[in-house]
Amino acid sequence: MLTYQTWTQPTCPFEVDETYKGALNVLEWAYEHYGEDILYACSFGIEGIVLIDLISKVKPSAKIIFLDTDVHFKETYETIESVRKSYPDLTIILKKAALTLEEQAEAHGDKLWENNPNQCCDIRKLRPLKEALAEGHAWISGLRREQSETRRNVNFINRDEKFESIKICPLIHWSWKEIWRYVHKHQLPYNPLHDEGYPSIGCVHCTAPAFDRNDFRSGRWKGKGKTECGLH
Numbered sequence: 001m002l003t004y005q006t007w008t009q010p011t012c013p014f015e016v017d018e019t020y021k022g023a024l025n026v027l028e029w030a031y032e033h034y035g036e037d038i039l040y041a042c043s044f045g046i047e048g049i050v051l052i053d054l055i056s057k058v059k060p061s062a063k064i065i066f067l068d069t070d071v072h073f074k075e076t077y078e079t080i081e082s083v084r085k086s087y088p089d090l091t092i093i094l095k096k097a098a099l100t101l102e103e104q105a106e107a108h109g110d111k112l113w114e115n116n117p118n119q120c121c122d123i124r125k126l127r128p129l130k131e132a133l134a135e136g137h138a139w140i141s142g143l144r145r146e147q148s149e150t151r152r153n154v155n156f157i158n159r160d161e162k163f164e165s166i167k168i169c170p171l172i173h174w175s176w177k178e179i180w181r182y183v184h185k186h187q188l189p190y191n192p193l194h195d196e197g198y199p200s201i202g203c204v205h206c207t208a209p210a211f212d213r214n215d216f217r218s219g220r221w222k223g224k225g226k227t228e229c230g231l232h
């Protein structure tokens with residue numbers, strides 16, 4: 001089995017077909033290779049909706065975790081419930097941070113997302129994911145190369161130094177248009193905030209509508225000089 005410890009750069013065995021851009025081939029390989037030892041960390045943004053639909057074709061009972069920071073939009077929680085109804089066999093787990101918001105404020109001060117967003121992301125996202133990944137060998141992410149400069153070099157299969165895991169990214173070749181075409185064609189449920197100028201949706205305090213049409217993530221941590229929560 002390919003793990004963080006046994007990593008050797010795999011020669012890419014996946015054909016990038018016209019319909020799925022290789023995503024289904026990658027998912028079939030991933031679930032066959034890792035069995036129960038793989039989870040999908042889903043933010044329930046639009047890429048996540050496509051991935052869930054594709055995953056359900058390959059592994060209807062797949063394990064999906066959502067990093068529940070306690071400060072997501074109500075629309076995001078509603079989207080999760082719609083997805084649960086559409087895919088009843090999936091196991092969707094809301095993974096919370098060890099600290100409640102009150103405990104975090106007591107230990108590190110009020111509004112940590114304003115004063116130290118890196119520490120806030122560490123407590124509410126990175127540590128919970130690390131805990132979840134300790135149980136398996138690999139995880140799936142919805143990264144696309146088109147999303148940002150920092151994601152241009154992502155591959156289908158990646159050695160993940162941060163989490164000492166293998167990170168599988170089936171959607172790397174999908175464009176924004178292709179994602180939406182798929183969602184509309186299959187009439188998938190999605191977060192209505194996407195229709196209000198939010199291409200990328202994270203926590204309430206750190207997400208605004210995108211101000212740069214050419215930068216999908218320009219509404220995230222606006223004015224804070226931060227572009228990633230640290231998961232990637």
Ligand code: SF4
Nearest residue numbers: 113117120121203206
């Ligand atoms: S995105 Fe903002 S609120 Fe969410 S965990 Fe990171 S800093 Fe905290």
